[in-house]
Amino acid sequence: MTDAPLAAATDQILMTERGAGPKPVIRTFFDEATFTASHVVHDPDTKAAAIIDSVLDYEAASGRTSYASAEKIVEYVRTEGLHVEWQLETHAHADHLSAAPWLQEQVGGKLGIGADIVTVQNVFGKIFNAGSEFARDGSQFERLFHDGDRFKVGTLDAIALHVPGHTPADMAFIIGDAAFIGDTLFMPDYGTARADFPGGDARMLFRSIHRLLKLPEQTRLFLCHDYKAPGRDTFAWETTVGAERAHNVHVHDGVTEDDFVKMRTTRDAKLSLPNLIMPSVQVNIRGGHMPEPEENGVSYIKIPINKM
Numbered sequence: 001m002t003d004a005p006l007a008a009a010t011d012q013i014l015m016t017e018r019g020a021g022p023k024p025v026i027r028t029f030f031d032e033a034t035f036t037a038s039h040v041v042h043d044p045d046t047k048a049a050a051i052i053d054s055v056l057d058y059e060a061a062s063g064r065t066s067y068a069s070a071e072k073i074v075e076y077v078r079t080e081g082l083h084v085e086w087q088l089e090t091h092a093h094a095d096h097l098s099a100a101p102w103l104q105e106q107v108g109g110k111l112g113i114g115a116d117i118v119t120v121q122n123v124f125g126k127i128f129n130a131g132s133e134f135a136r137d138g139s140q141f142e143r144l145f146h147d148g149d150r151f152k153v154g155t156l157d158a159i160a161l162h163v164p165g166h167t168p169a170d171m172a173f174i175i176g177d178a179a180f181i182g183d184t185l186f187m188p189d190y191g192t193a194r195a196d197f198p199g200g201d202a203r204m205l206f207r208s209i210h211r212l213l214k215l216p217e218q219t220r221l222f223l224c225h226d227y228k229a230p231g232r233d234t235f236a237w238e239t240t241v242g243a244e245r246a247h248n249v250h251v252h253d254g255v256t257e258d259d260f261v262k263m264r265t266t267r268d269a270k271l272s273l274p275n276l277i278m279p280s281v282q283v284n285i286r287g288g289h290m291p292e293p294e295e296n297g298v299s300y301i302k303i304p305i306n307k308m
């Protein structure tokens with residue numbers, strides 16, 4: 001069976017490596033509070049940039065937001081003289097709030113996410129009993145990506161691949177020779193993302209991961225999270241397809257789909273929910289915006305009792 005989007009991504013990666021176009025420059029900002037890696041990728045020729053998976057600081061006890069993490073990105077963008085064309089989300093995150101709307105105010109950029117965000121909006125719209133003011137049509141985002149969609153960051157060619165499993169809407173963004181793969185694979189010594197959130201599916205995750213592992217071995221992979229594997233004391237967020245195929249503790253070459261599903265399901269059953277899942281999901285399905293303020297002008301986060 002042919003996989004045209006994957007073949008196009010492969011061609012693009014090989015062309016960039018051969019010097020047919022500029023190589024993207026990537027700077028990562030790691031948020032230790034949520035273990036999230038936000039990436040700023042730019043075209044050295046035009047200084048056009050994309051910000052991927054930004055973090056809004058949120059203190060659960062007080063319900064207060066702040067911007068120290070996002071300010072570091074703004075400072076970098078301004079120092080480097082970048083102009084931001086995109087704010088990209090690999091998926092609706094359950095462990096941190098997106099800073100995309102605030103970053104858009106500071107430095108601009110169109111907000112993009114996978115088109116299947118509408119599925120996620122429907123699932124969580126029901127769980128949180130959101131009112132009719134919450135549109136479940138993806139209209140909070142400026143661009144909804146489908147599998148194989150092409151876009152540009154300056155002169156850099158980019159392709160979106162649909163890689164569901166962790167959630168139904170996960171996308172990987174291939175920009176030049178670099179792949180930003182969200183919550184699919186983690187570092188080889190740590191493994192893979194969980195697949196037990198509402199709408200998640202371990203079998204689908206395995207298939208998505210295997211699609212990514214068909215990219216050229218030298219493809220640079222940039223991850224959304226790192227939790228330090230036992231025996232490693234620094235955070236890491238960059239690896240390659242070759243390293244994942246050889247060493248990933250969950251999906252190295254030879255691991256079967258059934259083995260993976262069994263391992264993932266057993267492991268997920270023991271994981272507790274992320275600390276910030278309640279605010280994260282409610283905010284991120286709204287494109288990073290807070291729920292509609294009530295008549296006193298204040299936004300509230302709901303907590304469903306005995307539901308999650």
Ligand SMILES: [Fe+2]
Nearest residue numbers: 092093094183
């Ligand atoms: Fe996630």
